[in-house]
Amino acid sequence: MVAYMEHKDLANETIDPERAGQIAGNVRRVMDRIAAAEAAAGREAGSVRLLAATKTRDVGEIMAALDAGVRMIGENRPQEVVAKAPGLARLAAERGWTIGTQAQPTQTQTTQPTQAQPTHIPFHLIGQLQSNKIGKVLPVVDTIESVGTLELAERISRRAVARGVTVGVLLEVNESGEASKSGCDPAHAVELAQRIGAMGGLELQGLMTIGAHVDDEATIRACFAHLRRTRDRILAEGAPGTGGCVELSMGMTHDMELAIAEGATIVRVGTAIFGPRAFI
Numbered sequence: 355m356v357a358y359m360e361h362k363d364l365a366n367e368t369i370d371p372e373r374a375g376q377i378a379g380n381v382r383r384v385m386d387r388i389a390a391a392e393a394a395a396g397r398e399a400g401s402v403r404l405l406a407a408t409k410t411r412d413v414g415e416i417m418a419a420l421d422a423g424v425r426m427i428g429e430n431r432p433q434e435v436v437a438k439a440p441g442l443a444r445l446a447a448e449r450g451w452t453i454g455t456q457a458q459p460t461q462t463q464t465t466q467p468t469q470a471q472p473t474h475i476p477f478h479l480i481g482q483l484q485s486n487k488i489g490k491v492l493p494v495v496d497t498i499e500s501v502g503t504l505e506l507a508e509r510i511s512r513r514a515v516a517r518g519v520t521v522g523v524l525l526e527v528n529e530s531g532e533a534s535k536s537g538c539d540p541a542h543a544v545e546l547a548q549r550i551g552a553m554g555g556l557e558l559q560g561l562m563t564i565g566a567h568v569d570d571e572a573t574i575r576a577c578f579a580h581l582r583r584t585r586d587r588i589l590a591e592g593a594p595g596t597g598g599c600v601e602l603s604m605g606m607t608h609d610m611e612l613a614i615a616e617g618a619t620i621v622r623v624g625t626a627i628f629g630p631r632a633f634i
């Protein structure tokens with residue numbers, strides 16, 4: 355049990371209207387920032403998807419973000435995934451959405467066979483995954499963004515094959531080289547991506563990085579640009595299983611504009627949506 359989980363009931367579904375309104379306003383502002391950054395970079399409107407980074411937030415807060423238009427969520431800890439997934443799945447189903455890969459409650463008659471597929475909200479894991487927690491997250495998440503070693507990829511692959519499922523993965527690359535950050539050495543990223551692409555039970559969807567923890571914008575941008583060039587090399591080499599390696603998950607509250615300028619397809623935003631975190 356993570357310490358802050360004793361202080362906050364992460365499965366709580368109630369939210370007061372003022373807090374929900376605050377989150378909705380924040381979501382609009384983040385979407386405006388994304389749209390402005392897309393335009394400034396000459397990129398197509400809607401080419402960047404917003405992932406809400408939901409660590410330490412409860413089900414009610416996450417649903418407020420979804421009700422305001424967020425269409426992808428990411429959790430850091432398997433324990434949080436497990437605590438929130440059932441409530442999220444049920445409340446999403448009430449809105450005609452699916453979330454993550456959990457079996458959905460029986461559809462009500464509002465879903466006619468002629469209707470389009472329900473909106474699917476991808477559920478990502480964006481934080482460190484210990485091998486003994488793989489079995490906890492596989493039944494819930496669509497994509498694991500934080501795969502930075504061959505060993506972890508092999509373990510996830512084995513579990514996914516045993517369950518008869520395919521899970522999306524992003525290769526996490528430590529572009530800044532900061533010791534505090536996980537992810538593979540950028541020099542090994544292409545080879546690692548090619549090996550992951552060849553593994554059963556995994557669908558290599560792209561690359562992920564966390565921006566350098568520095569003030570210098572040129573340094574931050576250079577890391578994002580290097581991740582983009584790495585993705586382009588993987589695609590150009592065309593190894594089996596790497597054709598879908600298109601996503602660039604990069605950019606957070608403080609550096610999303612720089613990431614969008616360098617080609618981000620997913621930005622992971624927590625603080626700008628939910629406010630400062632009370633824990634961690």
Ligand SMILES: *Cc1c(COP(=O)(O)O)cnc(C)c1O
Nearest residue numbers: 407480606607622623624625626
């Ligand atoms: C918390 C977190 C984010 C979001 O960070 P903010 O600065 O709150 O926007 C993005 N990515 C990862 C991996 C995170 O842990």
